[in-house]
Amino acid sequence: MSKLKINFNAGPAALPQEVLEEAAQAVLNYNNTGVSILSMPHRGKDFSAILEESKTLVRALCGVGDEYEVLWLQGGGRLQFAMTPMNFLGADETAGYIDSGSWSSAAIEYANYYGKVKVLTSSKDKNYTELPDWPDNNSQKDLAYIHCTTNNTIYGTQWKDIPASTVPVIADMSSDIFSRKISFTNCAMFYAVAQKNIGPAGATLVVVRKDMLQHIKRAIPSILDYNLYAEKNSVLNTPPVFAIYTSMLVLRWIKERGLDSIEKDNRRKAALLYKEVERNSLFRTEVKEEDRSMMNVCFLPVDELMRKPFIGFCEERNITGIAGHRSVGGFRVSLYNAITIQDVEQLVAVMQEFEQKHSK
Ligand code: PMP
Numbered sequence: 580m581s582k583l584k585i586n587f588n589a590g591p592a593a594l595p596q597e598v599l600e601e602a603a604q605a606v607l608n609y610n611n612t613g614v615s616i617l618s619m620p621h622r623g624k625d626f627s628a629i630l631e632e633s634k635t636l637v638r639a640l641c642g643v644g645d646e647y648e649v650l651w652l653q654g655g656g657r658l659q660f661a662m663t664p665m666n667f668l669g670a671d672e673t674a675g676y677i678d679s680g681s682w683s684s685a686a687i688e689y690a691n692y693y694g695k696v697k698v699l700t701s702s703k704d705k706n707y708t709e710l711p712d713w714p715d716n717n718s719q720k721d722l723a724y725i726h727c728t729t730n731n732t733i734y735g736t737q738w739k740d741i742p743a744s745t746v747p748v749i750a751d752m753s754s755d756i757f758s759r760k761i762s763f764t765n766c767a768m769f770y771a772v773a774q775k776n777i778g779p780a781g782a783t784l785v786v787v788r789k790d791m792l793q794h795i796k797r798a799i800p801s802i803l804d805y806n807l808y809a810e811k812n813s814v815l816n817t818p819p820v821f822a823i824y825t826s827m828l829v830l831r832w833i834k835e836r837g838l839d840s841i842e843k844d845n846r847r848k849a850a851l852l853y854k855e856v857e858r859n860s861l862f863r864t865e866v867k868e869e870d871r872s873m874m875n876v877c878f879l880p881v882d883e884l885m886r887k888p889f890i891g892f893c894e895e896r897n898i899t900g901i902a903g904h905r906s907v908g909g910f911r912v913s914l915y916n917a918i919t920i921q922d923v924e925q926l927v928a929v930m931q932e933f934e935q936k937h938s939k
Pocket residue numbers: 590654655656657658682728730731732733751752753754772
């Protein structure tokens with residue numbers, strides 16, 4: 580099998596080689612059942628077992644028990660931006676949103692369709708190069724919930740943890756779930772698109788405390804109602820069987836390695852790369868040091884004319900996916916769990932080679 584490039588894309592992102600191989604085998608013949616995973620009935624016993632195992636793995640990794648429902652949905656992050664207020668924000672109620680980047684502001688925009696929105700804190704005036712303050716208890720009063728984004732994929736900032744709050748906290752953990760230990764139980768609900776740290780695009784993980792489901796705020800079509808997903812074990816209609824199966828394989832892989840060891844490696848990977856960005860005369864970053872993300876390292880060329888050549892230089896050396904988001908430019912190197920320390924060392928070596936070639 581030919582070797583893959585080192586892939587630093589922000590999502591869909593690199594997946595562990597072992598998972599790719601097992602998923603490829605399952606496409607050909609799932610567990611010697613004589614059926615491909617792509618053709619497996621979604622209400623049969625094999626897929627039920629996959630769902631059950633995925634739920635057990637998620638609970639174990641998050642340290643939550645049966646008081647939380649583990650659901651698989653479709654529609655990506657954006658559907659969660661809509662479903663959250665649709666389910667939990669009454670038309671006369673107010674939800675608090677923390678505005679720490681483009682994905683947070685998209686969530687705010689969606690919530691405005693369903694109720695009142697109070698932006699509790701924002702770092703927009705700093706171009707999201709740092710995190711805003713976490714809202715104090717006083718400003719949380721009478722809110723239906725608080726919504727936050729734990730890792731800002733486009734700007735490269737990340738909360739250290741989720742503080743305990745007086746109202747339910749709903750967290751978009753799309754780009755840093757399972758990258759480290761975090762206080763999951765301080766959240767009433769958290770969700771994450773699969774295509775970064777969990778698996779392929781097409782599935783979205785939602786973990787929600789059961790008591791939240793007793794307070795759905797309006798009549799909604801079944802396909803958008805969290806309660807029904809819980810009742811029907813995520814099989815309301817035809818779910819993305821392959822995406823959920825592959826996500827389950829990634830969850831197994833994470834559990835085998837252990838979150839502690841994954842977090843240790845993620846810290847090392849990020850430290851290595853930030854150190855080089857700071858040292859190298861051709862690169863710089865504007866992201867505030869204490870708020871920097873371990874998952875998405877965002878930086879800029881000192882000379883904008885060097886942006887494209889560096890991307891090409893990397894491509895020639897089998898390194899792909901380092902262009903920054905189209906809205907901000909520069910570079911973004913995503914260091915999700917499947918990226919190894921050796922991958923980062925190779926990138927650092929290429930950055931040094933590029934500097935030697937171009938510094939006057
Ligand atoms: N939230 C975060 C933190 C993201 O990074 C993204 C996309 N990369 C989204 C939400 C939106 O996800 P989707 O494209 O699946 O709607």
